[in-house]
Amino acid sequence: xxxxxxxxxxxxxxxxxxxxxxxxxxxxxxxxxxxxxxxxxxxxxxxxxxxxxxxxxxxxxxxxxxxxxxxxxxxxxxxxxxxxxxxxxxxxxxxxxxxxxxxxxxxxxxxxxxxxxxxxxxxxxxxxxxxxxxxxxxxxxxxxxxxxxxxxxxxxxxxxxxxxxxxxxxxxxxxxxxxxxxxxxxxxxxxxxxxxxxxxxxxxxxxxxxxxxxxxxxxxxxxxxxxxxxxxxxxxxxxxxxxxxxxxxxxxxxxxxxxxxxxxxxxxxxxxxxxxxxxxxxxxxxxxxxxxxxxxxxxxxxxxxxxxx
Amino acid sequence: xxxxxxxxxxxxxxxxxxxxxxxxxxxxxxxxxxxxxxxxxxxxxxxxxxxxxxxxxxxxxxxxxxxxxxxxxxxxxxxxxxxxxxxxxxxxxxxxxxxxxxxxxxxxxxxxxxxxxxxxxxxxxxxxxxxxxxxxxxxxxxxxxxxxxxxxxxxxxxxxxxxxxxxxxxxxxxxxxxxxxxxxxxxxxxxxxxxxxxxxxxxxxxxxxxxxxxxxxxxxxxxxxxxxxxxxxxxxxxxxxxxxxxxxxxxxxxxxxxxxxxxxxxxxxxxxxxxxxxxxxxxxxxxxxxxxxxxxxxxxxxxxxxxxx
Numbered sequence: 217x218x219x220x221x222x223x224x225x226x227x228x229x230x231x232x233x234x235x236x237x238x239x240x241x242x243x244x245x246x247x248x249x250x251x252x253x254x255x256x257x258x259x260x261x262x263x264x265x266x267x268x269x270x271x272x273x274x275x276x277x278x279x280x281x282x283x284x285x286x287x288x289x290x291x292x293x294x295x296x297x298x299x300x301x302x303x304x305x306x307x308x309x310x311x312x313x314x315x316x317x318x319x320x321x322x323x324x325x326x327x328x329x330x331x332x333x334x335x336x337x338x339x340x341x342x343x344x345x346x347x348x349x350x351x352x353x354x355x356x357x358x359x360x361x362x363x364x365x366x367x368x369x370x371x372x373x374x375x376x377x378x379x380x381x382x383x384x385x386x387x388x389x390x391x392x393x394x395x396x397x398x399x400x401x402x403x404x405x406x407x408x409x410x411x412x413x414x415x416x417x418x419x420x421x422x423x424x425x426x427x428x429x430x431x432x433x434x435x436x437x438x439x440x441x442x443x444x445x446x447x448x449x450x451x452x453x454x455x456x457x458x459x460x461x462x463x464x465x466x467x468x469x470x471x472x473x474x475x476x477x478x479x480x481x482x483x484x485x486x487x488x489x490x491x492x493x494x495x496x497x498x499x500x501x502x503x504x505x506x507x508x509x510x511x512x513x514x515x516x517x518x519x520x521x522x523x524x525x
Numbered sequence: 526x527x528x529x530x531x532x533x534x535x536x537x538x539x540x541x542x543x544x545x546x547x548x549x550x551x552x553x554x555x556x557x558x559x560x561x562x563x564x565x566x567x568x569x570x571x572x573x574x575x576x577x578x579x580x581x582x583x584x585x586x587x588x589x590x591x592x593x594x595x596x597x598x599x600x601x602x603x604x605x606x607x608x609x610x611x612x613x614x615x616x617x618x619x620x621x622x623x624x625x626x627x628x629x630x631x632x633x634x635x636x637x638x639x640x641x642x643x644x645x646x647x648x649x650x651x652x653x654x655x656x657x658x659x660x661x662x663x664x665x666x667x668x669x670x671x672x673x674x675x676x677x678x679x680x681x682x683x684x685x686x687x688x689x690x691x692x693x694x695x696x697x698x699x700x701x702x703x704x705x706x707x708x709x710x711x712x713x714x715x716x717x718x719x720x721x722x723x724x725x726x727x728x729x730x731x732x733x734x735x736x737x738x739x740x741x742x743x744x745x746x747x748x749x750x751x752x753x754x755x756x757x758x759x760x761x762x763x764x765x766x767x768x769x770x771x772x773x774x775x776x777x778x779x780x781x782x783x784x785x786x787x788x789x790x791x792x793x794x795x796x797x798x799x800x801x802x803x804x805x806x807x808x809x810x811x812x813x814x815x816x817x818x819x820x821x822x823x824x825x826x827x828x829x830x831x832x833x834x
Binding site for chain 2: 238240241242249253257258259260262263288290291293294295296297298299300301304320322323324325326327328329330332333335336341342343344345346348350351359360361362363364365366384387388389390391392393394395396398399400401406409410413457462
């Protein structure tokens with residue numbers, strides 16, 4: 217079961233950390249981009265080349281420290297076809313370095329459409345009887361607003377290809393309360409009901425670790441909700457955004473983990489890949505050393521998290 | 526305001542119909558695909574070529590009858606970079622034929638990520654100071670589960686580039702009740718609360734028609750809910766899936782429209798593009814005439830809807 221492999225890697229590396237790859241051009245050092253612009257001009261295709269090489273340099277520096285990376289497809293998709301090609305290559309490169317890849321795609325649609333997303337992102341793509349590799353992420357994130365039939369095609373491919381998903385339950389952003397915290401008649405907010413559904417959807421994919429390959433996205437910016445959900449969903453592994461740039465600190469993560477210190481993987485994107493520009497790292501790393509600064513930031517994050525594990 | 530243009534076209538053509546472009550290879554006639562396979566093999570790139578030409582043939586046959594088409598990006602995206610390129614070309618071709626294009630992408634993510642989707646799909650893409658065209662759909666569908674800050678970047682581009690969005694409120698699929706129908710303390714289900722939010726988000730984008738360029742997705746498979754939402758959201762235009770292949774009939778659509786017969790645009794995908802294979806059209810159209818059969822199905826749908834307008 218994929219979730220067992222992820223948890224094993226977390227244990228081996230003492231590192232419940234996923235490095236978010238959210239390539240924003242304005243956060244990539246100018247000196248790194250300039251040679252590409254000079255040769256190929258400031259086009260979307262050039263941007264795709266830049267973020268591919270950028271991602272590889274980050275991956276090279278963190279692949280022995282963390283179990284997983286999480287490329288955010290929006291940052292690639294905006295550059296059109298070359299961007300998608302770059303996303304697929306980034307997924308492949310990360311896997312070739314032994315990393316588990318969580319494709320942050322947050323898709324959600326009716327069953328027949330979800331099947332196309334599921335085959336494209338997790339499974340294989342069929343062209344009238346001939347099968348071809350898809351994007352081949354290990355996990356993807358999905359949006360559960362439409363209910364089980366919109367999720368089932370992903371679960372089918374999780375079983376078939378040993379993959380996993382993380383469904384949004386309680387997201388890290390400021391306005392997540394608007395829908396996710398509406399109180400149901402039993403006094404529990406919508407996100408706990410969603411959590412209950414997600415637990416149920418994952419029942420057939422529970423591995424030796426006791427956790428399911430159907431996980432939940434639970435924001436670190438809501439520590440109390442996370443604690444309640446951890447108790448409610450003992451077999452559901454959490455993908456936790458919100459640490460670092462979005463404002464949550466290590467102390468906010470206590471509730472994510474069970475008494476064995478297992479239960480979630482914490483994402484940091486800008487806090488790691490943009491570390492070179494932070495006061496803390498600036499003095500030791502110049503712009504050209506952005507990937508080395510990312511490595512230093514991962515080591516610091518690991519130390520920071522140790523306090524709550 | 527974009528919504529005014531859409532409503533004007535609906536009135537001109539007496540046709541509140543959007544043709545859904547959901548290219549599934551198994552629903553495209555074998556004789557149409559075979560020449561491509563023989564030349565280029567059964568690859569994702571070939572599939573992309575096929576669905577591009579297929580879409581153009583459909584568009585040619587329906588562009589004088591309907592105001593809009595709705596390409597479903599999942600069907601393109603699964604074929605990787607060539608698929609995305611084909612999606613962008615399909616959007617462009619439909620616009621060149623005077624159609625309003627609703628990109629069915631159902632994206633939803635935190636603000637900084639939503640900005641990348643918004644620039645890519647509705648706005649312009651910036652590469653360090655140089656701007657490039659994005660995918661340039663007119664409307665896109667979005668998922669509201671994360672709340673306002675996840676939607677605002679789309680609204681910003683709606684204002685800036687005269688675009689629009691349709692946010693999921695009550696979806697057409699069987700399990701939509703699981704989250705969308707949870708009852709809140711005031712006795713109203715979650716989807717009505719979402720409807721209220723969507724109305725509010727659209728307040729600044731209400732055009733001369735009295736409707737906003739921020740619309741709602743409301744499934745025809747839930748006629749009672751649609752009627753209640755129509756009353757609750759008088760300024761919100763509905764994108765209505767579920768007619769035809771998903772099971773809803775014209776009588777289920779009454780509640781979608783206000784007393785002037787305005788209020789929504791009804792999607793049909795397989796019922797139109799797959800008409801050639803239906804008993805009703807088989808005798809008059811062979812496989813090679815699939816696009817002409819689609820045209821006939823649009824005319825029949827228009828007649829069918831007249832009864833409730």
